[in-house]
Amino acid sequence: MLEATLRVTCEQNVDAAPERVWSLLAVPAALAVAPGRRFAFPVPSEVPGTDRLCCMIVSARENVHCAVVDVREEIPSQLICWQVRSAPARKETLTLSVRPRPGGCTLGIAVSEVVPRSFKGSYQQYWRRTTGDWARRLQSVAEGDMPWPPDGMPAEMREVCAGFELPENTEQASASTEIKADADVVWATLWSADADRLIDPETFVWAGTVPGTPPRAVGELRCSVTRQADDRFTAVVHVVTELAEGRRLVMQRIGSPDTEITHLITPVPGGTRLQLTARWPALAVRKAVATRAADTIAEDLRARAEAYKESAEKA
Numbered sequence: 001m002l003e004a005t006l007r008v009t010c011e012q013n014v015d016a017a018p019e020r021v022w023s024l025l026a027v028p029a030a031l032a033v034a035p036g037r038r039f040a041f042p043v044p045s046e047v048p049g050t051d052r053l054c055c056m057i058v059s060a061r062e063n064v065h066c067a068v069v070d071v072r073e074e075i076p077s078q079l080i081c082w083q084v085r086s087a088p089a090r091k092e093t094l095t096l097s098v099r100p101r102p103g104g105c106t107l108g109i110a111v112s113e114v115v116p117r118s119f120k121g122s123y124q125q126y127w128r129r130t131t132g133d134w135a136r137r138l139q140s141v142a143e144g145d146m147p148w149p150p151d152g153m154p155a156e157m158r159e160v161c162a163g164f165e166l167p168e169n170t171e172q173a174s175a176s177t178e179i180k181a182d183a184d185v186v187w188a189t190l191w192s193a194d195a196d197r198l199i200d201p202e203t204f205v206w207a208g209t210v211p212g213t214p215p216r217a218v219g220e221l222r223c224s225v226t227r228q229a230d231d232r233f234t235a236v237v238h239v240v241t242e243l244a245e246g247r248r249l250v251m252q253r254i255g256s257p258d259t260e261i262t263h264l265i266t267p268v269p270g271g272t273r274l275q276l277t278a279r280w281p282a283l284a285v286r287k288a289v290a291t292r293a294a295d296t297i298a299e300d301l302r303a304r305a306e307a308y309k310e311s312a313e314k315a
Contacts, residue, residue: 002117005091008127009110012135016142018098018105022077024142025096025107028054029149031069031082033141035133036060039157040069043206043225053085055223055235057153057210057254059160065255066235068225069094087232090114096138107142109135152212153221161221163241163252166260169282173294175301176275181312183265183272187246189312190263191216196224198307203227210237218243221254259297274308276301 014021024030028040037059047053051071058065072083072093084092091114099106109131115123140146153161179186189195193207203226210221220240227233241260242250249263257280264275278297283290 003114004117004120005112005114006120006124006127007110007112008124008131009108010128010131010135011109012107012139013101013104014107014139014142015104018077018100021098021105021107021138021142024138024148025098026074026076026080028056028069029151030096030138031056031094032149033134033137033146035130035137037157037160039153039210039212041151041153041211044208045206047205047227049231050085053205053225053233054082055210055225057157057161057221057237059157063255064160064237066223066237068233068235085231085233087228087230087234107135107138109138150212153210154212158213158219158221161237161239161254162219163239163254164258166258166279167281170279171282171290171294172277172279173298173301174275174277175298175305176273177305177309178268178271178273179309179312180271181315183246183267185315186265186272186274186308186312189308189315190249192311195304195307195311198310199303200226205233222251261301272312274305276305 028042031040031054032038038056040054040056043053043055054069056067056069058067067084068086069082070085071080073079073081079095079097081093081095084090093112095110097108099108111127111131113123137146141148196207197204205225205227207222207224209215210223213219213221218240221237222240223235223237225233225235237254238251239254240249241252242248247265251261253259259278259280262277264277266273278301283293
């Protein structure tokens with residue numbers, strides 16, 4: 001496919017001190033001020049090969065997804081450039097800048113993206129509209145006409161990420177294991193990032209609670225970031241939809257593919273039985289394809305069950 005690089009720039013005069021505007025532009029929350037419904041937060045750990053990794057949950061037309069961006073360049077008090085590091089590869093950068101002027105400053109936004117050549121015009125039209133709206137929204141925040149973006153996920157985004165209702169026609173896969181540990185130890189393991197690390201230690205980057213969502217409660221959003229072979233990153237978000245303390249935990253994946261996973265803990269002689277069950281909408285594909293998909297998910301569940309087992313028995 002033939003590709004082309006588009007570049008779109010936009011400037012907006014702001015009646016606010018450059019220091020105030022920079023304090024807004026220099027944090028991930030500035031990305032969430034862009035038009036649409038989104039929430040951005042920093043990954044709270046150092047990741048080799050990155051500067052400041054950040055996750056951004058975006059509610060798009062068709063679904064919700066979580067992008068991963070990183071600081072590519074920064075000139076303190078002047079410019080910050082965010083590079084999209086999500087997999088699959090996207091060659092896109094977002095640059096925010098501030099330049100002093102009498103009585104305030106000038107805020108700048110520059111976008112660079114490699115797109116299919118035949119669609120360059122539509123992409124350019126989208127970014128011209130988006131950067132203009134984004135600059136005006138940043139101006140309103142800096143001048144006090146709009147609230148400063150919060151560190152925690154706002155209520156409207158929590159509602160977007162509240163989960164989904166499975167249809168009557170579903171498919172499922174399951175896996176179980178017996179763990180030589182008390183039920184409370186296994187329960188604690190379900191909430192630990194250590195289990196995510198054990199599943200695939202070579203690609204694991206970070207796992208934890210999305211800021212502003214209630215930890216270990218219905219409504220908690222849990223995000224897991226992994227590194228791919230091409231040095232890109234994948235972020236997966238799940239929401240807790242049901243919770244029976246110490247016994248049952250149900251989580252749903254936010255975004256495609258729609259998947260629900262139930263964690264069931266049962267005390268047994270000598271330890272605890274953990275059963276994992278995944279359900280998803282029935283696929284409109286040939287039976288052989290659906291069977292392969294179910295087998296793949298069952299294999300992943302077995303790997304997760306063994307990771308929980310290993311972590312709990314070490315505790």
